[in-house]
Amino acid sequence: MSTKHTKAASAFLLNKSRAQFLNQSIWYVREKRDKVAMQLAEWEELRELSSSIKCHTVTHLDTYLEQFASQAETNGVIVHWAKDANEHNKIVYDILQQHGAKKLVKSKSMLTEECHLNNYLINKGIDVVETDLGERILQLMQVAPSHIVMPAIHLKRQQVGKLFEDKLGSEPGNSDPTYLTRVARLHLRNEFMTADAGLTGANFGVAATGDVVVCTNEGNADMSTSLPPLHIVSMGIEKVIPDYRSLAVFTRLLARSATGQPSTTYTSHFRKARPGCEMHIVLVDNGRSDILANPQHWETLKCLRCGACMNTCPVYRRSGGYSYTYFIPGPIGINLGMLRSPRAYSDNVSACSLCCSCDNVCPAKINLSEQIYSWRQGLDAIHKADPMKKIISSGLKYLYGHPTLYYMGLKYAPLINRLPRNILYNRLNAWGKGRELPTFARKSFSEMWKKGIVR
Amino acid sequence: MNSKESILSNIRKNSCADYEMPDIAVAAVRYDDSLQQFIDMTKAVGGNAHVVQVDEDINDLIRSYYPEAVNIVSNLPEVTIATGNPDVVAKPQDLDGTDVAVVRGEIGVAENGCVWIPQAVKEKAVYFIAEYLVILLSADKIVNNMHEAYDMLQFSDYGFGTFISGPSKTADIEQALVVGAQSACGVTVLILNHR
Ligand code: SF4
Ligand code: SF4
Numbered sequence: 001m002s003t004k005h006t007k008a009a010s011a012f013l014l015n016k017s018r019a020q021f022l023n024q025s026i027w028y029v030r031e032k033r034d035k036v037a038m039q040l041a042e043w044e045e046l047r048e049l050s051s052s053i054k055c056h057t058v059t060h061l062d063t064y065l066e067q068f069a070s071q072a073e074t075n076g077v078i079v080h081w082a083k084d085a086n087e088h089n090k091i092v093y094d095i096l097q098q099h100g101a102k103k104l105v106k107s108k109s110m111l112t113e114e115c116h117l118n119n120y121l122i123n124k125g126i127d128v129v130e131t132d133l134g135e136r137i138l139q140l141m142q143v144a145p146s147h148i149v150m151p152a153i154h155l156k157r158q159q160v161g162k163l164f165e166d167k168l169g170s171e172p173g174n175s176d177p178t179y180l181t182r183v184a185r186l187h188l189r190n191e192f193m194t195a196d197a198g199l200t201g202a203n204f205g206v207a208a209t210g211d212v213v214v215c216t217n218e219g220n221a222d223m224s225t226s227l228p229p230l231h232i233v234s235m236g237i238e239k240v241i242p243d244y245r246s247l248a249v250f251t252r253l254l255a256r257s258a259t260g261q262p263s264t265t266y267t268s269h270f271r272k273a274r275p276g277c278e279m280h281i282v283l284v285d286n287g288r289s290d291i292l293a294n295p296q297h298w299e300t301l302k303c304l305r306c307g308a309c310m311n312t313c314p315v316y317r318r319s320g321g322y323s324y325t326y327f328i329p330g331p332i333g334i335n336l337g338m339l340r341s342p343r344a345y346s347d348n349v350s351a352c353s354l355c356c357s358c359d360n361v362c363p364a365k366i367n368l369s370e371q372i373y374s375w376r377q378g379l380d381a382i383h384k385a386d387p388m389k390k391i392i393s394s395g396l397k398y399l400y401g402h403p404t405l406y407y408m409g410l411k412y413a414p415l416i417n418r419l420p421r422n423i424l425y426n427r428l429n430a431w432g433k434g435r436e437l438p439t440f441a442r443k444s445f446s447e448m449w450k451k452g453i454v455r
Numbered sequence: 456m457n458s459k460e461s462i463l464s465n466i467r468k469n470s471c472a473d474y475e476m477p478d479i480a481v482a483a484v485r486y487d488d489s490l491q492q493f494i495d496m497t498k499a500v501g502g503n504a505h506v507v508q509v510d511e512d513i514n515d516l517i518r519s520y521y522p523e524a525v526n527i528v529s530n531l532p533e534v535t536i537a538t539g540n541p542d543v544v545a546k547p548q549d550l551d552g553t554d555v556a557v558v559r560g561e562i563g564v565a566e567n568g569c570v571w572i573p574q575a576v577k578e579k580a581v582y583f584i585a586e587y588l589v590i591l592l593s594a595d596k597i598v599n600n601m602h603e604a605y606d607m608l609q610f611s612d613y614g615f616g617t618f619i620s621g622p623s624k625t626a627d628i629e630q631a632l633v634v635g636a637q638s639a640c641g642v643t644v645l646i647l648n649h650r
Contacts, residue, residue: 025629028630029630040484041482041484042481042483042484045481046481049477049479049481052474052476052477053476053477053479055472055474056474056476056477059470059472059473060470061466061470062463062466062467062470065462065466069459075614081457081462082458083461083462087458131637132627133625133627133628133636133637134625134627137627150626150630151627152627152628153630155628156629157628157631160628177628177629177631177633178631178633180628181625181633181635182635184636185635185636185637188637192637193548193551209610217623218623218624218625218636218637218638219583219623219636219637219638219639220637220638222579222582222583222617222638223580223583223637226547226579226580226582226583226584227547227548227580227584237462237466242476244605244606244608245479245602245606246479247605248600248604248605248606249479249481251618252566252600252601259626262496262499262500262566262620263500263564263567263569263618263620264620265619265620265622265624265638266618266619266620266623266638267569267617267618267620268615268617269610269616269617270615271610271615271616272613273614274578274579274615275577275613283462285462289462289465289466289469290465290469292466292469292470293468293469293470293471294471295472298472
């Protein structure tokens with residue numbers, strides 16, 4: 001009954017202190033998110049609005065993309081369209097070649113990970129430098145990100161210290177985060193100064209104005225685009241939004257959801273190239289327009305890539321990003337992987353206890369757990385179903401179909417807190433293996449709701 | 456069919472739902488004292504904010520905040536302490552080594568300490584490359600939240616603008632917060648014309 005995810009998770013859990021460290025670091029971010037969200041009385045209203053704006057935009061993508069592209073062109077930006085990863089990579093390379101660019105500095109972009117742009121360019125002789133600190137660390141280690149917002153969250157400071165000692169000549173044995181960040185600052189400053197081109201992703205593309213909006217804390221997207229004469233933006237077609245009024249809603253949600261900050265340090269609006277320079281936008285489809293046709297899963301296109309669903313997910317926190325086989329891990333990654341290729345990535349759908357926590361934090365209100373559940377139902381069709389999970393799932397299906405039983409179950413869930421460990425953590429309970437069960441609240445949410453304890 | 460047409464036609468063929476644009480009217484947070492909230496938030500995000508008093512001179516203030524600064528760059532006429540002008544550099548790389556850059560902000564946002572800075576210099580690098588950034592902001596330009604900010608947002612002809620909330624920071628090494636990643640290591644907002 002092992003999938004690639006459960007095997008990788010078991011291996012990850014062998015190192016108990018590392019597993020505990022990851023769980024704690026990520027839970028800390030989840031708690032910060034809760035704190036800032038609760039400071040806003042309108043938080044739920046914002047989530048609802050964000051969801052409806054995205055529903056509208058994603059179901060009218062043609063109109064907004066055309067408007068965005070023509071606005072950008074009016075602003076003097078050169079717009080390209082790429083059907084797939086290959087075409088995207090080729091376009092980027094061609095632009096670099098036309099400018100005789102040899103060194104490219106990059107800010108964080110999950111889309112270029114999706115397209116494997118770095119390898120493509122490196123094989124053609126381009127010097128590609130990631131400039132987000134976490135991404136740079138991983139690039140020097142030659143490994144992939146384990147989280148979409150905090151790419152190096154799984155590493156300990158000593159590992160980074162050793163890496164910098166080997167690659168950047170930092171002081172032996174010094175793994176102080178401030179010192180290491182200073183070392184990276186000096187190293188990256190030199191890369192910015194000597195780069196021929198800068199590439200950024202896009203958090204949002206504003207159709208009404210043609211602005212590309214990029215949010216960072218380090219300022220690396222801005223350094224990447226303020227010095228070299230060429231700026232290339234890689235943007236997924238689902239990143240387009242109607243106007244500034246919509247943008248106000250998203251900027252209020254994004255950083256709060258992602259890291260518990262009231263805002264990212266920099267929210268930069270790129271509308272035109274610098275005088276005498278060039279700005280290009282590559283609009284990338286790569287399967288997105290096909291997702292639109294999927295009635296159960298098109299809502300994944302609403303994703304803001306904030307990472308909140310990962311931070312809250314008990315399975316992600318206890319198994320780490322590398323246990324998933326798709327490059328985006330966690331709840332949203334399970335779904336995006338299945339949309340990419342059910343055959344290749346079905347191992348991940350077992351990485352879910354259907355706790356629904358991801359649905360409750362998602363600032364775009366994507367029904368992530370329901371979608372994962374529906375993939376599981378479809379697994380039989382490709383003979384990938386896990387017999388044990390199937391029993392659990394059908395049990396849940398039965399419960400969901402019988403609301404009274406479901407609520408009864410919740411009401412008695414606090415009893416589990418008092419069950420002896422050998423019942424909770426026996427060999428039959430796949431989740432008990434290496435995982436502490438969450439403590440169930442003494443009162444269920446609906447119980448508290450009815451009694452007016454929570455509002 | 457070129458890629459643009461084929462992507463757009465695939466979108467038209469595949470869209471399986473139709474949602475209306477919602478009415479964006481949020482009963483958003485407002486503060487009794489938005490100036491104080493802005494100051495508190497600026498500090499919370501690692502920056503510094505100071506309300507300039509009538510008998511205070513901004514040049515003296517900048518000097519007192521950054522006594523060791525040698526290269527001070529600004530194109531604002533009131534910044535007489537400036538040693539360089541970002542509008543006359545031949546290339547943006549020439550701004551490396553700037554100790555302090557002094558720039559103007561157009562909107563301050565109380566809910567998150569953001570300051571809107573539409574590009575008003577030849578090389579926008581000045582906003583990011585300096586070790587320390589000083590932002591001059593008029594007290595009457597502080598709004599409650601991002602909705603109000605976007606309602607009044609203005610661009611310059613340069614076609615770039617950014618909200619800056621405190622200094623550059625990272626938590627990429629073990630979630631330890633370090634200020635001064637790739638951009639400014641410190642930000643001071645000087646609030647002017649407070650009555
Ligand atoms: S429902 Fe599944 S994917 Fe979502 S948080 Fe719970 S365990 Fe994780
Ligand atoms: S699915 Fe939702 S919570 Fe997860 S990354 Fe996307 S927007 Fe954030």
